[in-house]
Amino acid sequence: MNKSFRFALLGVCLVGLHLDAAVYKGQREYIKQCVDCHSSGQAFVGKKRIYEWEELMEQKGKPLAQIHQEAKEAQESVEYFESKRFEKMSKHLEDFFKEYAKDSGNVPACN
Numbered sequence: 001m002n003k004s005f006r007f008a009l010l011g012v013c014l015v016g017l018h019l020d021a022a023v024y025k026g027q028r029e030y031i032k033q034c035v036d037c038h039s040s041g042q043a044f045v046g047k048k049r050i051y052e053w054e055e056l057m058e059q060k061g062k063p064l065a066q067i068h069q070e071a072k073e074a075q076e077s078v079e080y081f082e083s084k085r086f087e088k089m090s091k092h093l094e095d096f097f098k099e100y101a102k103d104s105g106n107v108p109a110c111n
Contacts, residue, residue, distance in 0.1 A: 025096075030045070049103045
């Protein structure tokens with residue numbers, strides 16, 4: 001094998017590992033921040049299709065944050081949705097939501 005092929009193969013492997021890590025980070029964040037109100041991942045995440053999660057997570061999750069800010073029962077979560085942590089983790093949450101969306105065929109193990 002030539003050097004450029006090995007380098008390209010290594011790059012593909014590292015990118016693949018990074019993508020899986022993003023889903024894992026999103027799942028971990030969901031368990032930490034959301035599971036108290038929304039219970040298991042499949043009960044909540046699996047209710048929406050991939051395109052619906054894409055719409056809710058546009059602009060670093062602003063539509064999802066707005067839903068929580070407007071809901072009386074979600075007032076405890078407003079501080080989180082206004083935080084830099086949510087902004088930082090929104091991409092990972094989106095990856096998690098899309099990975100286990102209703103039309104993805106995947107089932108999360110949130111425990």
